[in-house]
Amino acid sequence: MNNIKLNDRYSSLFTADSRYFVCTGGRGSGKSFGVAVFLLSLTYEQGHKVLFTRYTMISAQTSIIPEFIEKIDLMGVNEHFRITKDEIINMTTGSSIIFKGIRTSSGNQTAALKSLNGVTTFVIDEAEELTDESTFDKIDFSVRSLTKQNRCILILNPTTKEHWIYQRFFQNSGVNSGWNGSTNKTTYIHTSYKDNKDNLSSSFLEQIFEMKLKRPDKYEHQILGGWLSSAEGAIFRNWRVGDYIQTEISCYCQDFGFSVDLTTLVKISVDKALSKLYVKEIYGKAGLSTTDIAMKNKMECGVDLIICDSSEPRLINEIKQKGDLNIRPTIKKKGSILSGIALMQDYEIVVDRKSHGIVRELNNYVWQEKNTKPNIGYEHYIDAIRYGLTFLIQGQNSGKYVIR
Numbered sequence: 001m002n003n004i005k006l007n008d009r010y011s012s013l014f015t016a017d018s019r020y021f022v023c024t025g026g027r028g029s030g031k032s033f034g035v036a037v038f039l040l041s042l043t044y045e046q047g048h049k050v051l052f053t054r055y056t057m058i059s060a061q062t063s064i065i066p067e068f069i070e071k072i073d074l075m076g077v078n079e080h081f082r083i084t085k086d087e088i089i090n091m092t093t094g095s096s097i098i099f100k101g102i103r104t105s106s107g108n109q110t111a112a113l114k115s116l117n118g119v120t121t122f123v124i125d126e127a128e129e130l131t132d133e134s135t136f137d138k139i140d141f142s143v144r145s146l147t148k149q150n151r152c153i154l155i156l157n158p159t160t161k162e163h164w165i166y167q168r169f170f171q172n173s174g175v176n177s178g179w180n181g182s183t184n185k186t187t188y189i190h191t192s193y194k195d196n197k198d199n200l201s202s203s204f205l206e207q208i209f210e211m212k213l214k215r216p217d218k219y220e221h222q223i224l225g226g227w228l229s230s231a232e233g234a235i236f237r238n239w240r241v242g243d244y245i246q247t248e249i250s251c252y253c254q255d256f257g258f259s260v261d262l263t264t265l266v267k268i269s270v271d272k273a274l275s276k277l278y279v280k281e282i283y284g285k286a287g288l289s290t291t292d293i294a295m296k297n298k299m300e301c302g303v304d305l306i307i308c309d310s311s312e313p314r315l316i317n318e319i320k321q322k323g324d325l326n327i328r329p330t331i332k333k334k335g336s337i338l339s340g341i342a343l344m345q346d347y348e349i350v351v352d353r354k355s356h357g358i359v360r361e362l363n364n365y366v367w368q369e370k371n372t373k374p375n376i377g378y379e380h381y382i383d384a385i386r387y388g389l390t391f392l393i394q395g396q397n398s399g400k401y402v403i404r
Contacts, residue, residue: 010034057101253388281355294323340386
């Protein structure tokens, strides 16, 4: 076996007796490399079964397994491993790494992870994408080997401080972000590109230097791996993840995308008395044809009201006819984007626990430099919500449209 030099901070993966390992860092920090080498090394002990997950893993064979094969090549131990489309088995010990996605290919339902029996180590890569803490807990409780150390390893690029990982492992545990060490049942490993310069290209380092000069806030978050505060440019701070509650004032709402942008459908309901706006993601997909949209809407909405972007009257009419749908345009006037944002800010927004796309947009929906309009790229679900809420609250017949 070839000797591979790992950052010293990852030595705690081998030595700490913690149950939880939180591995954070920005781009180029080497965290994925360090964990992968540890997992392959772990399989040289008998009796280990590693469950390696991502929230979305369409094909481990084409996405994550090639990255592990690269590490096996570097270690010079190809003859020790048998590799299938979703598993790496160490033939010298029988220990293995199984690759599974948490989300099913059909949508937002949590996959039935049927291979949990006997798991000794649970890994979630890109853990920031998992916004539902209960899903993590469900898998965590299933890792209960009596003969081996049980480990839950989270690998992530830090996102906003509203995320449950920050709340649970940092804020509620009294741990500062960026700290390396162990406390209670958790070991923290944080690295940045500064710890991995020998393995980074000169062009990548030049990009980092340019970002540091021009966008120090982006450098702090994406490169150094700092957690984002909601005060740093986020337009919406008035939201939380919770249960969707159906009220008397409600509708479906839609934003149209084309070949690249998402077409989104969201269900919303409004509690005026409590100033709460409940939102639930139904679907978000790029490349949908008019027929696709009509059929998906018919299946999800039936005859219930759909409020959509008013800038495409021909498209609205075509969808309406193809699906026999109750779809109509929102109210759009001059300054409607800013007024719609202001209207959304008047409510506490409660995001359904499975609405990961909405959460992702709320975490990334920020003002342009002059605070006159939002940046483009994270607005597809938010625009749909804005259309629906504007119609329900400010429309001529506001409050009279109800989903049955």
